[in-house]
Structure formats: structure tokens, C-alpha cells
Amino acid sequence: MDDFWLSFVPLFVAVDALGVLPLFLALTHNMETRDVRRTAYRSVATATVLALAFAAGGPLVLEMLGITVEDFMIAGGLLLLALAVRELLTEKELAHRLEAGGLGAVPLGVPLITGPAVFTTSMLLVDQFGLYLVTAAILANMLIVALVFRFGNALRRVLGSSGASIASKVANLFLAAIAVMMIRRGLEGLLAVAGEAV
DSSP states (O other), X not given: OHHHHHHHHHHHHHXXXXXXXXXXXXXXXXXXXXXXXXXXXXXXXXXXXXXXXXXXXXXXXXXXXXXXXXXXXXXXXXXXXXXXXHHHHOSSOHHHHXXXXXHIIIIIIIIIISSHHHHHHHHHHHHHHOHHHHHHHHHHHHHHXXXXXXXXXXXXXXXXXXXXXXXXXXXXHHHHHHHHHHHHHHHHHHHHHHHHHO
């Protein structure tokens, strides 16, 4: 049981369900309740499948494709930055421009829930504790994300429409900052590898 918690806690930090919630609310705040639930379901399902797949065979796939974790960080950061800037600088809501199902897969499922931090953490944990325990820890964390998203609507009702709109803009500003951070860390990692190769 101790090994389970040693696997669960790092993944809990990497997934950061509470940190993703404001971004989930920002991206879905003008959707119908049915679409919000569908988006939440698809985002958690996408994140779970990819996290489990990466834990099982991620290093092999990345090696075959010649992709590094740093590449994932830069690509994910650029995607998030584009979405955040577009949302901040335009009047029309992102949720109206994209299908609800599309938001569930990208960017909510990947890279916000399951991103480079989860990929890297799961690889390290599998080496240390084995695939079985890490799989259980991933599933437990995704259940927490699902519950957080499920009760996120209660927070939306408390905020009201104007409060939700303000929170949406603030969350998108943080989303842009997270994107820049991901790009920066990816570039730092690539530069560190290049420095070691010299």
C-alpha cells in the first residue's frame, strides 16, 4: 500500500486536478450543461487512455519517432498559447468556435490533464514501482479529475454569468503563462541536452 501512495502522490501533483478546474470552467462556461458533461467525459477519457498508453509504452514510441519529452513540452505550450491568446484577444468565445467534443480531447485531455509532467512522472514511476501500481495510481487520479469537473458547475453557479466571464479571462491569462512556462522548460531541456553533447 505504501508503494501505491508513493506512486499516487507524484501523479496527483503532475495531474493537478484543482489547477485544471479554472481552465475547464473558462473553456466551457458558455456551453449547455449537456455539452459541459460531454466535454468533461471526453477530456478525462482521453487523458486516461493516453496516460495509461504512455506508462506502458511511451519510451519505446518516443524512441521510435525520435521525439523527446522536451518536444512534447514545446508543442503543447505552443498549442496552449495559441488558444489562450485567441481567447483573450477576440470577443467570440472559444467554446462557440470549437465543437464540445474537440475541447475534450485537446486541450483539456491533452496537454492540460495528461501533459509532459504526467508523461515524465509515469515513466519514472513505472521503472520504480512497476506498471500495475502506476496504472492503479493513474486511474485513481483520473477519478479525482472526473469528480472535480463534475462538481465544477456548482462553482460556476456561485460565480454567476459576470463572475464566470471575469474568471474565464483571468484563467486564460494563466493558461498563456502556463504555455510560456512549458515552452521555456522544453527549451531549457533541449539546451541542456545540447550542452551535454558538446
